[in-house]
Amino acid sequence: MQTVLEVKDLKKTFYKNKVPFVAVDGISFDLNRGECLGLVGESGCGKSTIARIITQLTVPDAGNVFLDKQEILSLKGRKRREIYTKIQMVFQTPQDSFDPRCTLGDGIMESMINNGIRRKQAKERMYQLLDRVELTPEYAIRYPHEVSGGQCQRAAIARALAVDPQLIICDEATSALDVTIQAQIMALLKRLQREKGLSLVLICHDLALVQKVCDRVLVMYKGRIIEQGVPDQIIQHPKADYTKILVDSVF
Amino acid sequence: MMEERNVTIRSQKIEKDFTKQKVLLFGMMVGCLLLVAAFAPHLTPYDPYIQDLENSLKPPSANHLMGTDLYGRDMFSRVIMGSQTTIFATLFLVAIVSVVGSAIGVLCGYHGGRLDSILMRFSDVFLSFPGMVFAIAVASVMRGGLISAIIALSCISWPKYARIARSQVMMIKNTTYIAAAKLAGSSTGKIIFKHVLPNIVSTIIITAVLDIGTMMMEIAGLSFLGLGASPPVAEWGSMMSNGRSMIQTAPWTIMGTGLAIFLTVMVFNLFGDAVRDVLDPRQKKGKW
Numbered sequence: 139m140q141t142v143l144e145v146k147d148l149k150k151t152f153y154k155n156k157v158p159f160v161a162v163d164g165i166s167f168d169l170n171r172g173e174c175l176g177l178v179g180e181s182g183c184g185k186s187t188i189a190r191i192i193t194q195l196t197v198p199d200a201g202n203v204f205l206d207k208q209e210i211l212s213l214k215g216r217k218r219r220e221i222y223t224k225i226q227m228v229f230q231t232p233q234d235s236f237d238p239r240c241t242l243g244d245g246i247m248e249s250m251i252n253n254g255i256r257r258k259q260a261k262e263r264m265y266q267l268l269d270r271v272e273l274t275p276e277y278a279i280r281y282p283h284e285v286s287g288g289q290c291q292r293a294a295i296a297r298a299l300a301v302d303p304q305l306i307i308c309d310e311a312t313s314a315l316d317v318t319i320q321a322q323i324m325a326l327l328k329r330l331q332r333e334k335g336l337s338l339v340l341i342c343h344d345l346a347l348v349q350k351v352c353d354r355v356l357v358m359y360k361g362r363i364i365e366q367g368v369p370d371q372i373i374q375h376p377k378a379d380y381t382k383i384l385v386d387s388v389f
Numbered sequence: 390m391m392e393e394r395n396v397t398i399r400s401q402k403i404e405k406d407f408t409k410q411k412v413l414l415f416g417m418m419v420g421c422l423l424l425v426a427a428f429a430p431h432l433t434p435y436d437p438y439i440q441d442l443e444n445s446l447k448p449p450s451a452n453h454l455m456g457t458d459l460y461g462r463d464m465f466s467r468v469i470m471g472s473q474t475t476i477f478a479t480l481f482l483v484a485i486v487s488v489v490g491s492a493i494g495v496l497c498g499y500h501g502g503r504l505d506s507i508l509m510r511f512s513d514v515f516l517s518f519p520g521m522v523f524a525i526a527v528a529s530v531m532r533g534g535l536i537s538a539i540i541a542l543s544c545i546s547w548p549k550y551a552r553i554a555r556s557q558v559m560m561i562k563n564t565t566y567i568a569a570a571k572l573a574g575s576s577t578g579k580i581i582f583k584h585v586l587p588n589i590v591s592t593i594i595i596t597a598v599l600d601i602g603t604m605m606m607e608i609a610g611l612s613f614l615g616l617g618a619s620p621p622v623a624e625w626g627s628m629m630s631n632g633r634s635m636i637q638t639a640p641w642t643i644m645g646t647g648l649a650i651f652l653t654v655m656v657f658n659l660f661g662d663a664v665r666d667v668l669d670p671r672q673k674k675g676k677w
Contacts (some may be wrong), residue, residue, distance in 0.1 A: 195568050219574040227572055232567040239587045249573035297573070 141207075142304055142337045143169040143192070148201035162198070164360035169305070173198055174331060174338040174350035176369065178384070179358035185341045186230075188311045192339075193227050196220065205305075223253060226298035230310040232290035236282035242293040243268075243278030249301050251286055261369040267296040270325060288319035295326065307339045312347070345388045349373055355379050401504060408666045415660035420673045422653060429473040433466035437623050455645030464645045470623040472649065474535070478618075479605040481545075482539045486604075487597040489543070490550025491589070498552065498558030499581060509555070512548035520545040521610065528616040535608075535624070538617035542607055546600070553596055557589040591668040599661035601606065602654040609650060625650050 150162040162184040169175050177185050190196035192203055194211070203211050210221050229235040236245045243264055250260040265275050271292040282290055291311060298306050308327065312320040328351055331338055342348055348355050349369040357365040357372065357380070364378040376382045425432060435453075441461035449456045455464035493512075497505040515523070524541040531537035561567060562585070570580050611617040612626025620627060625646050632642030 174578050190568075193568075193572060195571065219576070222574040225572075227569075228568065229565050231565060235569045237566045237570070237584050237588070240584075245569070245573075248570065248575060252574040252576075252579075294569075297569070301574075 140171045141168050142171050142205070143339075144171075144202075144204040144207075145188070145192065146202045146204070148188065148191055148203070150184075150191065150196065151199055157378045160361050162191070165201075165358075165363055167356060167360070167363065167366070169339065171304070171337055172331070172335045173354065174340060174352045176346060176352035176355035177339060177358060178340045178343060178348055178355060180343065180384075183358045185358055185360040188308055189227060189339070189341055190283045192307060193225055194221070202290055206338060209309050219252070222249065223301045224304050225307065226301065226303040226305070227309060228291070228294050228311040231314055232287050232294050233282050235294055236290065241279050241281055241284070242290070245282075246278075246293060246297045246300055249297065253301060262295075263300070267299055268293070270299070270330070270337075271296045287315050287379050288323065290320075291315060291323055292326070295323070295330075299330065302334075303336070304336045305339065307341070309341045310343070311340075313343070320347070321349045327351075345369075345384065357384065408663065411663040412660070412667050414597055415656060415663050418656045419660045422472065422656060425469060426472045426476040429469050433463075433469050435466045437462060437466040437470040438621055446635070446642070448639070449641050456639070456641035458628075458642050459635065464641065467623045467628060468645050468649045470627070471625045471628055471646070472653070474622060474624040475605060475609060475626070475650075476653065478535055478539060478608055478624075479601055482542055482604050482608065483597050483601055484547040485539070485551050486543050487593055487600075490547035491554035491593050493547065494551035494554025494645065494666035495558050495581060495589075498555035499562060499577075499585065501559075505555075508551070512551050515545060515548050518545075521607065524607070524611060525614065525616060528611055533616050533619060535612075535618045535622075538608055538611040539557040541566065541611065541616075542604065546604070550596065553592060554589055558594055560586055560587050563586055595661070595668055597663045598664050599658065603659065605650070605654055605657065 146166050148162050148165045150160075152159045152161055158173065160181075165184070165188060167175070179185055187196060191198045191201075191211075198211070201211075202209055205224055210218075231233060236242060240248075240309065243261075246264045247260045247266060248255075250263060251257060255263070264278060266278060268275060273289060273292050273296070277285065277289065277293060285293070291314075294311075295306075306327075311327075312323050312377065315323065324347065327338065330336060340348065340352055352369050355366065355369045355372055356363050357378065359378070359380040365372060365376070365381050372381060373385055376385050415435070439462065441457070444453075444457050444461040445459055447453055447457045447461075453463050453465065455468060457463055458467070493508055495509050524538075524545050527541035527544055528537050531540065567580060567584060570584050575583070608617055609624075609626030609629065612624050613630040615627070615630065618624035618627050628646045629643050629650075632639075632646065634641050
């Protein structure tokens with residue numbers, strides 16, 4: 139198995155009115171090609187912070203992130219922007235993740251144009267992507283407030299796929315959607331993962347969903363990984379106290 | 390239920406059309422004023438600068454609609470000619486202040502850190518003086534003239550735009566769609582021009598349009614004090630100042646000018662309100 143992503147000893151403390159809050163406290167894990175990793179835990183346990191550190195939206199206090207054996211946190215400027223052709227993210231609130239003044243089509247094409255693809259070719263590819271996420275071409279000229287959450291999230295997935303990344307991080311990508319749409323979006327992500335050999339990090343607090351789609355799961359509590367393994371095993375034989383509570387509250 | 394909903398939707402639609410009509414109506418009025426200002430030299434019935442001492446201080450009549458001033462110049466012609474100076478100086482001032490002010494605000498808001506602190510303390514300095522007093526001081530140091538009046542008023546007005554732009558940018562900077570733009574590999578410049586500016590530009594436009602009336606009064610105010618346009622240039626503020634001493638013997642010398650300032654400021658303010666209602670319906674005040 140080839141390792142795509144390696145996270146080593148990440149630490150991040152936030153200060154609110156000078157009161158420290160440890161969001162991530164020495165997290166290490168790795169991710170293989172084509173693997174789907176679930177990251178579960180309660181709100182505020184640092185799941186989203188990890189996603190933001192890997193995508194370089196937040197600077198960690200300590201630790202390293204390796205993508206294809208290359209350290210990415212020390213990169214600057216253009217080199218730093220280039221890693222976004224390998225890592226993409228799907229956000230929790232689909233409608234907020236598109237600029238209200240740009241059409242969905244423009245949002246999907248932005249990364250392609252930034253990578254030097256001509257507008258015409260980018261447009262063609264954008265229509266292919268819309269087709270792949272099961273949206274009709276007319277959505278290209280819609281604005282985010284004109285479409286439903288599910289449709290918007292499909293467009294967000296199309297945007298994430300635009301640069302053919304190796305890794306997509308889904309930060310609670312389905313929690314703002316209702317259950318049937320959620321199932322459709324997950325099926326779509328799984329299908330794309332099989333077709334393209336994509337690696338997925340699924341940040342989630344829904345254990346049932348994790349059990350269904352993930353190959354491996356990490357349980358986080360207060361900034362630490364307290365348990366990891368195959369989802370079925372963790373759900374049937376939880377070891378840590380917090381995991382037991384988590385499993386009991388769902389099943 | 391259904392019927393009730395239809396009625397609400399319909400009344401909302403009518404109201405929306407109505408706000409657009411208001412912009413159109415006041416926009417046309419503003420357009421007329423701008424046309425008059427642009428073609429002022431061709432519209433004046435008399436030469437606004439030629440003195441005719443035989444006809445000095447004549448009350449309004451068919452020949453001189455607004456009477457004549459101390460030097461026998463036709464007031465109506467001078468009011469028309471003055472519109473050019475006053476309106477264009479105001480628009481120039483508002484354009485400079487809103488562009489420079491918001492550029493500084495965007496820079497501060499997006500960049501943050503030390504640059505932000507320095508520029509904001511600088512703007513505090515300008516805000517800590519009473520505006521007009523500061524403008525008078527600056528204008529008099531620069532020895533008067535319309536240009537120095539504009540510079541003086543720019544000095545006191547940019548912090549307002551900088552603060553508005555800064556607070557908006559700081560809000561937008563942390564939204565998910567900016568994070569998404571970063572993930573799309575957009576450079577900082579592209580993010581600012583493509584995603585930040587379009588989302589704050591309506592606020593800036595609203596503020597600028599609503600400011601036109603105030604700025605016009607301030608330019609006229611400085612000119613009235615002798616710190617703006619210098620005679621014999623026809624400018625509403627200095628014309629008011631010239632007529633002031635004759636207010637009891639020949640009230641028409643300031644009446645026409647006063648009316649012109651009043652109407653122009655009102656039209657620009659109403660236009661500003663209408664533009665705001667269209668661009669930013671949340672701030673809408675009660676019906677008029």
